[in-house]
Amino acid sequence: MTSQSFFNEVPLPDLANPAPSTPLTPRRRGIIVGASEGIGAALARKLAQEGYVLALLGRQKKKLTALCGEINQSAGEARAIPHPHDVTQYDEAPELLRKIVADLGGLDVIVFMAGVNYPPGGADKYNFENDRKMVEVNLLGAMAWLTPAAEMFQNAKAGQIVGIGSVAGDRGRVGNPGYNTSKAGVHTYLEALRNRLTRHGVNVLTVKPGFVKTEMLKAAQGATPFAIEPEKAANDIYNAMRRRKQTIYTPSLWRYVMFVIQHIPSFIFRRLSF
Amino acid sequence: MRTTFTQLENFGHSLRAPSYLIRPKTTEEIHAAFKQAKQLGLTVAARGAGRSYNDASLNGGGIALDMSAMNQILEWDTGSGLARCEPGVTLEQLWQKVEPEGWWPPVVSGTMKTTLGGCLAANIHGKNNFKMGTIGEHVTQFTALLPTGAKITCSPKKNADLFYAMIGGYGMLGVFTSITLRMKRIHSGLLTVDAFPVPNLSRHLSALLDGAPNHDYIVGWLDTMAGGSSLGRGQIHAARYLHESEDPKPQETMKLKNQILPPQIFGVFPKGLLHYFMTPFANNLGWWGVNVAKYIASLPKHTFRQPHAAFHFLLDYVPNWELSYGRGGLIQYQSFLPKETAEAAWTEILQMSKKRGMPSYLGVTKRHRPDKFLLTHAVDGFSLALDFKVTDANRAKLRAMLEDFDQIVLANGGRFYFAKNSETTAETALAFYGKSAVAKFKKLKKRCDPNGLLESDLYRRIFGRQE
Numbered sequence: 001m002t003s004q005s006f007f008n009e010v011p012l013p014d015l016a017n018p019a020p021s022t023p024l025t026p027r028r029r030g031i032i033v034g035a036s037e038g039i040g041a042a043l044a045r046k047l048a049q050e051g052y053v054l055a056l057l058g059r060q061k062k063k064l065t066a067l068c069g070e071i072n073q074s075a076g077e078a079r080a081i082p083h084p085h086d087v088t089q090y091d092e093a094p095e096l097l098r099k100i101v102a103d104l105g106g107l108d109v110i111v112f113m114a115g116v117n118y119p120p121g122g123a124d125k126y127n128f129e130n131d132r133k134m135v136e137v138n139l140l141g142a143m144a145w146l147t148p149a150a151e152m153f154q155n156a157k158a159g160q161i162v163g164i165g166s167v168a169g170d171r172g173r174v175g176n177p178g179y180n181t182s183k184a185g186v187h188t189y190l191e192a193l194r195n196r197l198t199r200h201g202v203n204v205l206t207v208k209p210g211f212v213k214t215e216m217l218k219a220a221q222g223a224t225p226f227a228i229e230p231e232k233a234a235n236d237i238y239n240a241m242r243r244r245k246q247t248i249y250t251p252s253l254w255r256y257v258m259f260v261i262q263h264i265p266s267f268i269f270r271r272l273s274f
Numbered sequence: 275m276r277t278t279f280t281q282l283e284n285f286g287h288s289l290r291a292p293s294y295l296i297r298p299k300t301t302e303e304i305h306a307a308f309k310q311a312k313q314l315g316l317t318v319a320a321r322g323a324g325r326s327y328n329d330a331s332l333n334g335g336g337i338a339l340d341m342s343a344m345n346q347i348l349e350w351d352t353g354s355g356l357a358r359c360e361p362g363v364t365l366e367q368l369w370q371k372v373e374p375e376g377w378w379p380p381v382v383s384g385t386m387k388t389t390l391g392g393c394l395a396a397n398i399h400g401k402n403n404f405k406m407g408t409i410g411e412h413v414t415q416f417t418a419l420l421p422t423g424a425k426i427t428c429s430p431k432k433n434a435d436l437f438y439a440m441i442g443g444y445g446m447l448g449v450f451t452s453i454t455l456r457m458k459r460i461h462s463g464l465l466t467v468d469a470f471p472v473p474n475l476s477r478h479l480s481a482l483l484d485g486a487p488n489h490d491y492i493v494g495w496l497d498t499m500a501g502g503s504s505l506g507r508g509q510i511h512a513a514r515y516l517h518e519s520e521d522p523k524p525q526e527t528m529k530l531k532n533q534i535l536p537p538q539i540f541g542v543f544p545k546g547l548l549h550y551f552m553t554p555f556a557n558n559l560g561w562w563g564v565n566v567a568k569y570i571a572s573l574p575k576h577t578f579r580q581p582h583a584a585f586h587f588l589l590d591y592v593p594n595w596e597l598s599y600g601r602g603g604l605i606q607y608q609s610f611l612p613k614e615t616a617e618a619a620w621t622e623i624l625q626m627s628k629k630r631g632m633p634s635y636l637g638v639t640k641r642h643r644p645d646k647f648l649l650t651h652a653v654d655g656f657s658l659a660l661d662f663k664v665t666d667a668n669r670a671k672l673r674a675m676l677e678d679f680d681q682i683v684l685a686n687g688g689r690f691y692f693a694k695n696s697e698t699t700a701e702t703a704l705a706f707y708g709k710s711a712v713a714k715f716k717k718l719k720k721r722c723d724p725n726g727l728l729e730s731d732l733y734r735r736i737f738g739r740q741e
Contacts (some may be wrong), residue, residue, distance in 0.1 A: 020735040021334070023288030023605050023664050023696050024673035102316050105334035105731060106292050155279040156292040 018078045021105060028245045029104040030077055031097075033087060033116030033145050036060040038214035039164070041067055042234035043111060046262045048079040050238065055100040057085045064115045086228070087141030094148045101152070109160040109241065110149045112142045117219050123174040123273070131178030138182035143189060150193050153202040160203045160241060163190040167210050167249065170258050173274060175222070194246060203244040210254040222274065226253055275303055277310075282338055286327045286596060288603030288664050288696065291334035291731060297343045301451045304339065304419050311337050311727055318421075319730035320445040322392025323364060325385055327606040328696035329731035330396065330444055336729065339449065341391050347371055348452060355457040356414065361391025368455075369583065374528050377447035377457035378582055381413040385589040391450045396693035397647055400586070401491040401513075404641040408652065410441035411645060412456050421727040425451070439718050442647040444692060446733050447722040462516035463527030465491070465585050470575040473608040475506020475624070476640065479617055482656060485512045486641045491585070495572070496637030498660065499565040501628050505621060508637070509572035513585055534582040545593055552598035556663060561635040566731040602664035607634075607676055608694040610642060613655040615686035620658055622682050627660075630675055632668060634660035648711055651691035659694065673697060692732055703736045712737070 030047055033139030034040045044056050049069045058064045062085040064273035068080040080124025081103065085096060101107045118130035146161055153159030168176065186209045187206055194204035209244040211217055228251050236250035249255040264272075278295050298304045303417065311318045319333035321340050331338070341366040345362035352375045364384035368379055380402045383393065392414065397408045406412070415429040418440060426448070437448060440447045468489075472478040478494055486492050489512040496508040521527055555564060588688065589595070596604060611619050627633055638659045644652050676697050683690070689706045690698050704712055716737070 020329075020731065021289070022673075022735070023286065023603065024676070026289075026667045026669075026696075054655070099315060101292070102335040105336075105734070106290070107335070152279055152292065156281040158281055158292070159289065 002263055006080075018081070018104065027105075028108045029054075029106050030109040030111065031055045031057065031104075031107065031149075032111045033057045033085075033141070034112065035067065036063040036114075038216065039209065039230045039233045039237070040111075040113035041235055042230035043113065044080060045071060045240050046231075046234045048075060052079065052109075053104055054080045055083055055104060056080050057083045057087075057096075059084065059086050073123060087144065088136050090140065090144040093144045097145070097152070099150050107149070107152065107159065109162060110146065110179055111162040111164075111237075112145050113164050114138075114141050115164060115166075115216065117176070117179050117216050119176045119179065119219060127178075131181070134178045135183045135185070138179075139185040139189070142186055146189070146193065150197060150202070154197055154200045155199060157201045159201075160205065160244070161190070161197070162195060162205045162237065162241060165190065165206050165208045165252050167208050167258055169208070170262055171264075171269070175274065205237075205240055205245055206247040207233075207240070208247065208249045208254065208258070209233055210249065210257075212250075226251055226257075247250055275306060275310075277337075282321070282324065282332055284328060284330075284332060284603075284696075285325045286603045286605055286664075286696075287599070288327075288605055289329055289332060289731075291329070291332035291338075293333055293336060293338040295338050295340050297340040299343045301419055301425065302448070304449050304451070305423060307337065307339055308419075308421050308423070308727060309582050312725065317729035318727055319733075320361075320391060320395070320449045320728075321364065322395070323387045325383075325388050325392065326396065326693040327604075328692065328694065329735060330692055331392070331696065332731045333729065334731055341389060341449075344451075345389075350375070351485055352693045355459060355623030356454055357450055357457060358454045359390050360396075360452060361389060361394075361455075362693075363390050365386060365390070365393070371531075372457050373460075373463065373533060373582065374530055376460055376524070376528060378460045380456065380458045381409040382407055383589075384587065386583070386587045387590065388457065389444075390453050394441050394450055394453060395445045396691075397645075397650070398644065398693065399640070399652070401493040401640060403652065404486045404492070404643050405490060406680050407456075407643065407645050407649065408442070408650075409455075410438075410647055413437075413441065413453060414456055415454045416440075416450055417452045418450050420448040421723040421725065431542065435718065436722070437647040438646060439715060442649045442651075443715070444649075444730065445730060446728050446730070446737075447718055448728070460515055460528070460582070462524045463520045463522030463529070463532055463581055464516055464521060464579040464581060465513040465586065466520075466577060467511055467513040467580050468575075468577050469509060469511050469572065471507070471509050471572045473507050474504055475617055475621060478506050478508055478510075479613070479656060481510045482639060482641045483613060485510060488512075488514075490514045492641055494639035495568070496639055496658065497565045497569045498627075498634040498637040499562045500569070501625070505624055507569060508639070509569070513580070516579075527581070533581045545591075548592045549594045549596075549598045552592070552595060553600065556600060556635070558631075558633060561633070565635075572691060598667070599663045602666065604661055604663050605672075605696050606661050606694045607679060607697075608657055608659040608661055608691050609679065609682065609683040609688050610651055610653045610657045611655050611686055611688040612653050615688070616658075619686040619688065620680050623658075623679050626675065626678060626682075630671065632662065632672055632675060634662055636661040648715055649707060651689050653687075653689055657691075692736070698736070698738055700738060711727070 035044045035056035038268040065081040068082045071080040120127040165187045166183040172180045190206045233250045240248040296307045311658040321331040321338045324331045344360040346360045349358040396682040397410045399408045491513040500507045640657045
């Protein structure tokens with residue numbers, strides 16, 4: 001079924017008028033940057049199910065529109081609005097953020113989910129172009145969106161920022177220096193935001209996924225232990241958001257694995273092949 | 275002009291709306307804000323004191339024009355009783371200016387913190403609605419800035435269509451820039467108040483109906499906890515102005531120091547702290563106790579004299595009382611019903627609320643008459659305002675109950691008031707305003723605000739975004 005015929009069968013909910021927030025039906029409002037597929041799409045479905053009204057951003061217009069259509073159909077009202085956007089168009093972020101916050105009538109949470117992984121192709125290969133792309137999307141993209149969002153939340157003295165790091169950001173390893181760096185940068189950036197914003201009543205959550213069965217996993221080299229479905233990751237993220245946690249691993253087993261890995265002394269670590 | 279992004283709330287602390295706050299000082303600065311909004315693709319809503327219980331002064335994600343800096347009383351003529359004011363002038367400023375000279379605002383709300391701009395936007399009523407109508411009926415003229423940039427002057431004769439639509443139009447056609455209001459002459463700083471109990475709803479309403487013609491103000495307190503044959507019992511306060519000879523020392527009683535609410539109770543305890551002591555009572559059992567005690571205390575019939583400010587501004591008596599309702603805040607559900615159907619409708623509503631275990635904590639009744647404003651909430655009948663505490667646990671149940679209330683009120687020819695109700699849907703609003711009134715308002719909206727610049731959360735809830 002194409003997305004067009006899908007829309008023709010049942011009238012679309014009125015996208016210009018998301019359901020109003022009232023004291024007895026408070027609407028939480030969120031932005032997910034990087035929602036076309038993978039964990040972003042799964043989290044969008046989850047949050048919409050929980051009553052959130054969402055702006056979904058991604059590069060892939062078709063997938064995004066279809067996802068919004070699906071969410072709105074099953075909710076029977078406008079819960080998701082698509083915004084095709086490439087996060088490396090940094091200058092677009094502040095204006096688009098302002099427009100979305102006006103459309104949603106406020107903002108409770110922003111999730112930066114967009115990420116790419118272009119491994120150099122082996123422990124002895126180097127590829128600056130790939131490294132650059134990863135830093136541009138994973139780190140600079142996050143900073144382009146979360147900086148204006150952080151300022152907004154600080155002034156409003158409320159809000160929640162969710163950033164996606166990775167277990168790969170906890171140590172620099174032989175396989176993919178660029179990816180490690182981009183995610184370590186995200187961790188540090190989120191930590192700095194947390195230290196700035198906690199005193200203003202804003203929660204900053206760092207999510208460190210292990211292997212998740214998404215498009216990105218296909219790029220991974222070698223073994224992918226404890227791989228989970230994106231829906232499981234989305235559930236973990238949602239629960240952490242509700243509890244206003246600081247940092248989570250998904251699945252949580254990675255917390256212990258990474259505790260061990262983080263404490264491997266360098267004279268051993270630099271001899272390892274992963 | 276400084277723009278700050280900030281979190282705004284409603285009076286009941288039950289809604290939060292992050293907004294860009296602009297605080298204009300002149301008409302030109304309002305105009306500049308319009309231009310800025312257009313440039314940024316944002317909407318604008320004017321905000322007075324933020325004392326409405328719902329979303330009338332909120333514009334989440336958009337611009338809120340905080341009118342509190344335009345608060346000059348521009349002209350005051352003690353001979354004619356005409357006051358020309360900027361829209362951010364509060365009722366508190368106004369009465370304190372005119373009362374010592376023998377005048378009183380013709381219509382006041384239960385709090386004096388409200389601004390005139392806000393009062394006109396909601397077209398407020400007081401405890402004298404049956405006699406004096408709404409505040410709009412005492413406006414001789416106002417000026418406003420439309421989003422088009424046009425400065426207009428309206429009176430019941432000039433631009434009458436806009437006069438009757440902008441008053442009660444919740445700021446959605448333009449922003450008031452000056453308001454001329456005619457005060458009421460008084461001959462004493464005191465009112466004489468008759469207080470007497472009423473044992474049930476039927477007697478309650480007939481007391482309002484029969485008491486109104488002989489008084490200037492009438493208001494009922496309704497014991498929301500009483501049921502069975504006592505359903506709707508309460509106490510009536512009916513007040514009248516003193517005649518010229520009744521107060522031997524009018525100059526003395528009209529002095530401000532004899533009007534102002536004391537900052538302490540029992541002479542020592544600061545009232546600013548009082549709401550903390552109310553918090554433990556803000557639950558079903560606590561308010562049951564308060565209501566029962568209040569009814570017992572109301573049983574002896576008595577007459578006394580009371581300063582105007584003390585009689586009117588009950589909501590200011592305990593500062594920040596609304597905070598005692600806790601994190602979820604409170605909502606108010608007010609319905610206006612024709613005198614013929616009110617008893618049946620409210621019997622059903624009060625019984626339903628008891629049966630579902632969600633009693634209101636406070637009930638207030640008033641007597642009303644119709645007016646000729648386009649978006650009017652008035653009827654020839656009564657209103658009943660019910661306060662409900664909002665908690666995470668009761669939200670869904672309360673919402674369902676208020677939807678049922680709405681159906682009862684609509685079926686009985688009732689209306690609603692948008693300074694109060696926060697859950698009313700677009701369909702309900704269309705049903706009681708009537709299609710032709712809404713169409714007329716939307717036509718004026720297109721004329722005054724072709725680009726849909728003025729929007730509040732209330733507007734979007736009731737009328738939706740403009741096509």
